[in-house]
Amino acid sequence: MKHSYLTGKEKMIRAGLVVLFSLVALVALFPVISLVVAAFSPSSDLMRFGLTAQLFFSSFSMDNFQSLFGGEAGAYWRWYVNSLIISIVLIVLSLFFSSMVGYALALYEFKGKRFIFVLVLLILMIPFEILMLPLYTMMVNLRLVDSYLGVMLPLIVAPIAVFFFRQYCLGLPKELMESGRVDGCTEFGIFARIMAPLMLPSFAAMAILQGLASWNNFLWPLIVLRSNDMFTLPVGLATLLTPYGNNYQVLFSGSVMAIIPIIVLFLFFQRFFIAGLTSGGVKG
Amino acid sequence: MELERSVQTAGPKKQRSNILYSKKAAPYIFVSPFIISFLVLSLYPFISAINMSFQRVLPGQTHYIGTANYERVFNPVFFTALQNTTVYVVWTVVILTLIPMIFAIFLNHRLIMFTNFFRAAIFIPALTSVIVAGTIFRMIFGESEAAFANQVLQLIGLEAVGWRYGAGTAMFLMVALASWRWMGVNVLYYLAALQNVSKDLYEAADIDGANAWQKFRHVTFPAIKPIFIFLSTITTINGFRMFEESFVFFETSSPGNIGLTMVGYIYQEGIQRNDMGFGAAIGIVLLGIIFVVSIIQLYLTGAFKKEGA
Numbered sequence: 001m002k003h004s005y006l007t008g009k010e011k012m013i014r015a016g017l018v019v020l021f022s023l024v025a026l027v028a029l030f031p032v033i034s035l036v037v038a039a040f041s042p043s044s045d046l047m048r049f050g051l052t053a054q055l056f057f058s059s060f061s062m063d064n065f066q067s068l069f070g071g072e073a074g075a076y077w078r079w080y081v082n083s084l085i086i087s088i089v090l091i092v093l094s095l096f097f098s099s100m101v102g103y104a105l106a107l108y109e110f111k112g113k114r115f116i117f118v119l120v121l122l123i124l125m126i127p128f129e130i131l132m133l134p135l136y137t138m139m140v141n142l143r144l145v146d147s148y149l150g151v152m153l154p155l156i157v158a159p160i161a162v163f164f165f166r167q168y169c170l171g172l173p174k175e176l177m178e179s180g181r182v183d184g185c186t187e188f189g190i191f192a193r194i195m196a197p198l199m200l201p202s203f204a205a206m207a208i209l210q211g212l213a214s215w216n217n218f219l220w221p222l223i224v225l226r227s228n229d230m231f232t233l234p235v236g237l238a239t240l241l242t243p244y245g246n247n248y249q250v251l252f253s254g255s256v257m258a259i260i261p262i263i264v265l266f267l268f269f270q271r272f273f274i275a276g277l278t279s280g281g282v283k284g
Numbered sequence: 285m286e287l288e289r290s291v292q293t294a295g296p297k298k299q300r301s302n303i304l305y306s307k308k309a310a311p312y313i314f315v316s317p318f319i320i321s322f323l324v325l326s327l328y329p330f331i332s333a334i335n336m337s338f339q340r341v342l343p344g345q346t347h348y349i350g351t352a353n354y355e356r357v358f359n360p361v362f363f364t365a366l367q368n369t370t371v372y373v374v375w376t377v378v379i380l381t382l383i384p385m386i387f388a389i390f391l392n393h394r395l396i397m398f399t400n401f402f403r404a405a406i407f408i409p410a411l412t413s414v415i416v417a418g419t420i421f422r423m424i425f426g427e428s429e430a431a432f433a434n435q436v437l438q439l440i441g442l443e444a445v446g447w448r449y450g451a452g453t454a455m456f457l458m459v460a461l462a463s464w465r466w467m468g469v470n471v472l473y474y475l476a477a478l479q480n481v482s483k484d485l486y487e488a489a490d491i492d493g494a495n496a497w498q499k500f501r502h503v504t505f506p507a508i509k510p511i512f513i514f515l516s517t518i519t520t521i522n523g524f525r526m527f528e529e530s531f532v533f534f535e536t537s538s539p540g541n542i543g544l545t546m547v548g549y550i551y552q553e554g555i556q557r558n559d560m561g562f563g564a565a566i567g568i569v570l571l572g573i574i575f576v577v578s579i580i581q582l583y584l585t586g587a588f589k590k591e592g593a
Contacts, residue, residue: 006395014395021396024387025405028468031420032408034432038423097317104314108307116315123326127525127574129547130567133554134329134336157321186302187310216413218528219547223555234415241419242535255416262411 032259039064039252064253073250075228079236082148083215084261086232090152090214091207097157098206099199102165103191107174117166123159129219136223146226155214161206168202169195204272211265233258336564346561353565362566364541365549366573368455372545373523375459380466381516387467388474389504403475407468414461418532421461422448448533451542458529458543470515477508513585520581524574527551546570 006014042061068076104110105117135154136145144150172195180190196203221232231239237258240251303309337353339346387406391399409417425433425447434444447453485503494502505512527547534543536552544552546566554563582588 010395013393014397017390017393017396018398020390021387021398021402025402028406028409028464031417031424031464032412034423035416035420097321100314101318104311108311108314110308110311113311116318119322120318123322125521125575125578126326126330126571127521129525129527129550130333130571131326131329133550133560133563133567134332135325136555137332137336137560138329154325157318157325162318181305181307186304187307188304188313191314212411216415218414218531219551223551234413237413237415237419238532241415241422241532251419255419258416259412266411 035252035255039256043067043249064249067249068253068257073254074247075231075236076250076254078229079231079233080257082230083233086148086151087211087214087261089148090155091211093152093156094158094161094210095203095206098161099165099196099203100191101157101162102167103169103195103199105162105166106169107172107177107195120159120162120166124163128154132220132223139224145224146230150224151217151221151232154220155217158210158213161210164206165199165202168199172198201272204269208266208269212262215262333564333567336561337568339561341560343558349561353562354569356562357565357569361541361544362549365544365546368542368544369524369526369546371455372458372462372526373520375455376462376523377516377519379459379463380470380519381512383463384467384470384515385474385508385512387471388478388508389500391471392475392478403468403472405468406471409465409467410469412465414465414528414532417461417465418529421457421464422533425453425457449539451540454533454538454542457533458526461529461532462526466519473511473515474508477511478504481507513582516585517578517581520577521574524570524577546573 037057040060040062041057041064042059043063067073101120105113105120131154139145139150139153142150144153176194176198177190180194185193216234217232218234218238221235222238225231225235228236228239233254237251237254240247240254303313338348338350340349340352390396391402396402423431425431427446427448428434429438429444431444433447437444445453447457481504486499489499489503525547526545530538530543530545530548536548536556538544547570550563550566550570553559553566
């Protein structure tokens with residue numbers, strides 16, 4: 001920026017904005033920082049101060065992580081693995097199916113196209129919570145209660161992702177599909193080999209959003225999962241929050257570990273995230 | 285593998301007018317997963333939710349009881365849940381549409397520095413799960429005098445508060461948790477919309493001698509209005525669906541139901557008390573409320589008016 005040309009008033013505006021957003025950033029980060037501080041503090045500290053939030057260490061300790069990695073974590077790592085398996089499978093499946101649907105809705109002309117698009121919008125408006133009791137009954141009848149499939153089934157085709165992919169695909173060049181046909185590609189081949197690479201930014205954005213949604217999903221797993229060993233991470237951590245489950249060592253170090261896959265996912269795809277979001281929103 | 289083969293052998297196969305090459309069949313094959321999942325996982329449960337709401341559902345046997353479930357719905361507990369949810373919706377909609385708008389406009393100001401850092405900082409809360417975030421909030425807003433929020437209160441000369449035990453403070457906790465988590469996401473949405481405002485419009489406004497407020501009203505706001513409508517609709521619907529923010533502070537029971545929400549009530553009756561018919565009836569009423577409120581809201585925000593587009 002052209003520092004030298006700033007007037008006195010402009011300098012004051014700049015300083016004011018920086019101070020304002022530093023405060024906002026502090027408020028936003030404070031809870032996360034204090035979680036990390038709590039996780040790396042001796043467990044005796046947690047008890048002595050009555051579980052209060054701190055910005056700074058009174059003393060640094062790996063106690064909590066030792067109980068997490070030292071075999072005192074109970075079912076914690078099972079929950080972790082459950083969540084990882086469910087989230088990875090869901091990201092792959094929901095991106096695959098939702099992108100196909102969005103792609104077809106944007107780039108093909110066919111009978112019933114408008115009707116299907118309206119259906120997508122309609123489902124977006126019906127809250128999942130209305131459907132959860134019948135879905136639960138269905139899972140009981142299919143004997144899918146307490147299984148990975150039971151958790152994943154209702155989330156495999158995500159209407160929000162279908163909508164997003166459709167918006168994104170509207171901006172893709174149709175001519176490429178024609179040239180793929182001339183070269184003798186199957187219709188699915190055109191999708192997978194020619195068009196999907198062009199959709200990478202939208203895949204990245206949806207991978208983050210779907211990954212976040214399934215990693216942090218709570219209500220449905222809470223309903224459909226029964227046994228401690230099948231819990232996903234949020235459901236398992238919630239059992240540590242109850243008055244009877246005062247395992248704070250695992251709760252705090254475990255919460256820190258719970259954020260790590262999301263941060264990895266985010267850093268991995270972040271380059272495309274905002275680009276994917278905005279281009280999806282603008283076209284249409 | 286298969287794809288590669290299909291490309292190599294494409295020539296001869298084409299003559300057989302294989303379904304793989306059909307431009308007509310392809311879209312239907314592509315949308316079939318959605319159709320199947322819609323029929324099995326949305327339409328069927330939706331119909332059975334309506335059906336269920338007229339039944340008494342007992343293990344092994346169900347029978348129709350007419351509108352009895354609906355007559356039971358409108359009881360004092362329901363109205364407590366409805367009131368809590370409505371207050372929550374109003375607060376979150378106001379906070380999560382207006383403040384991010386102001387933040388985004390400031391973050392988009394030509395004089396601001398370190399924008400990337402500030403953006404990242406306010407987005408990070410969205411990465412945490414409600415359970416993790418709620419754990420921290422319960423620490424910050426603990427009941428003891430040593431809890432952080434209470435120390436701040438005492439520092440400015442106020443009394444320590446039992447945050448989770450009062451109706452007002454319980455609502456504050458739930459609204460604060462949601463606001464903290466979603467602020468950054470909404471700021472990003474507004475920022476994305478602001479990027480599309482042409483600089484020429486501001487220059488033209490400058491030439492016409494418009495002040496800051498006039499520039500906001502006539503240039504900035506029209507550009508971000510679609511996002512404003514989108515966010516207020518989404519925040520309303522999500523507000524009526526709220527469950528987790530309440531669960532993380534109160535599990536499933538709060539003193540005097542101060543933390544009970546509509547979905548919490550469905551969970552309590554349908555899952556915990558196994559009264560599925562009654563739970564389904566609450567759900568249908570909730571759907572009706574969401575539908576009516578969304579229509580009113582879209583009407584008020586002018587989404588139904590055709591504005592040149």
